[in-house]
Amino acid sequence: MTLASALVAGAAGGAAGTTALNAVTYLDMAVRGRGTSSAPEDSIEALVSRTGLRIPGGEDTRKNRVAGLGPLNGIFVGVGIGAVLGLARAAGWRPDVLTAGLVTGLGAMAATDGSMAALGVSDPRTWTLMDWLSDAVPHLAYGLATAAVAQALDRD
Numbered sequence: 001m002t003l004a005s006a007l008v009a010g011a012a013g014g015a016a017g018t019t020a021l022n023a024v025t026y027l028d029m030a031v032r033g034r035g036t037s038s039a040p041e042d043s044i045e046a047l048v049s050r051t052g053l054r055i056p057g058g059e060d061t062r063k064n065r066v067a068g069l070g071p072l073n074g075i076f077v078g079v080g081i082g083a084v085l086g087l088a089r090a091a092g093w094r095p096d097v098l099t100a101g102l103v104t105g106l107g108a109m110a111a112t113d114g115s116m117a118a119l120g121v122s123d124p125r126t127w128t129l130m131d132w133l134s135d136a137v138p139h140l141a142y143g144l145a146t147a148a149v150a151q152a153l154d155r156d
Contacts, residue, residue, distance in 0.1 A: 001155055006090030007083050009153035010146075014082015017104070017146030018075055024138040034134075039121055040070025046119035074112075081108045082146045089154060097147045105143020109135060 001009070028034065044066050048055055055062050055069070085104050095103070113135065116122040127135075 001090055003087070003090055005155065006086040008086070010086020010089065010150045011079050011083045012153055013085060013146040013148070013150030014079040015075075016149040017082060017108075017142040017144075018078030020145035021078065021138040021142035024141040025134075028134060028137070039116055040074055041066050042121045043116060043119055044069045044073060046121055050119070077112065078108070078142065078146075081111065082150060085146060085150050089150060097144065097151055100147035100151070101140070101144035103143070104146050105139045105141075108142055108146075109139035112139075 029036065044055075047053075055065050057065060081104065085100065093100075113122070113124050117124055124132075
């Protein structure tokens with residue numbers, strides 16, 4: 001497998017994994033009747049604040065842009081982590097789908113939760129068991145879907 005095809009396979013896996021994560025999250029919201037998380041938008045606001053960037057527009061326009069940028073950032077991260085999995089596969093790391101899925105899901109969870117903690121958006125040390133489950137289950141779905149698609153697209 002070439003480096004380029006490994007990146008594409010991993011990125012495609014990441015896109016599938018992101019879809020799985022979103023589906024599990026929205027299913028959880030529908031079943032439990034819980035509200036949406038403000039973490040994606042809060043993360044964008046924190047990044048903008050720390051970098052000195054500006055999101056243009058009046059109050060409503062800016063708010064709408066932030067609401068779009070939050071989920072787009074999640075898609076970017078999901079596809080990016082999938083691409084990293086593709087690179088790892090190209091470098092010779094080829095565990096079974098379950099192992100790769102667990103490692104990828106936990107890695108994605110650590111990356112997102114760690115960045116939220118670093119930005120001051122959330123403090124995982126204060127989370128309840130239900131908070132952890134609401135985060136872990138979608139990330140597990142992400143990891144498994146990402147690993148399964150990346151492996152299926154691997155031509156070697």
